[in-house]
Amino acid sequence: MSGEATQEELQAGRGYEALFVPALFAPWTGHVTKAARVREGDHVLDIACGSGVLARAALERVGKSGRTAGLDPAPGMIAAAKEVETGIDWVIGSAEDLPFEEDMFDCVISQFGIMFFQDRPKATREMQRVTKPGGRLGLAVWHSVEQNPAYRDIAAVLDEHVSAEAADTVRIPFCLGDPDQVVQLLLQAGFEDIAVETKEETAHFPSTRTMVEVELRGWLPLFNIHLSEEEISDVLKKSDATLSKYATPSGTAKFPTSAYIMSARKPG
16 A cells, blocks of 8 residues: 655644644553553554654653554555654554565554454454564553443534534444453454553543534545535534533543453463
């Protein structure tokens, strides 16, 4: 898989890095690198790396004697990642067909990516293939939307003021809320010593309206759901009542998030 990012794709990647990473994803990187026991000198692969926040956390741990690679299917994400950090091998590619030799990495990690894999059994087999014998795996996976009530409420806003289809897109990242589903995938792929631990973090957004706006402008268009500026403004106004519980006295938004961290090992 190859291709240069368009300016629109690059801007989307930059927006993801600027808003979603500090607001939602950065707090989880320590949990994943700890689960995979990333250490100095390791060779690490971050699958579905987005704009690279987890790969950058791994780079800090492996130091100059290690190597870190980040892979994502979106050219815009990889382009944005390159702008932030040049010391990582950024690769455009899919989890189902990793462009690496077998037994290549001490650690394979992925943060909130497995839910989007097109063929999860094939992707987990690929993870196992490129991991060295005795190497480690670390994953972060969201619990169900019911255990992440802010996104349950955002989905309710879209259900009422946009469409049921729009609401369903917000629920997609929470589709693997049952850890047993992922445990079975890893067992079938040949991993062992699988462990699961629940973690909670706090998300911070500039406002409750921003919580909804990023979905309207950055998420729904991926599913060919496009709203006019007038429609976006109307939905944001109507979201205030539902999401006011997440507003802080200073006007920002803060809410808890829940996920499970999974670790595993390749035999050897």
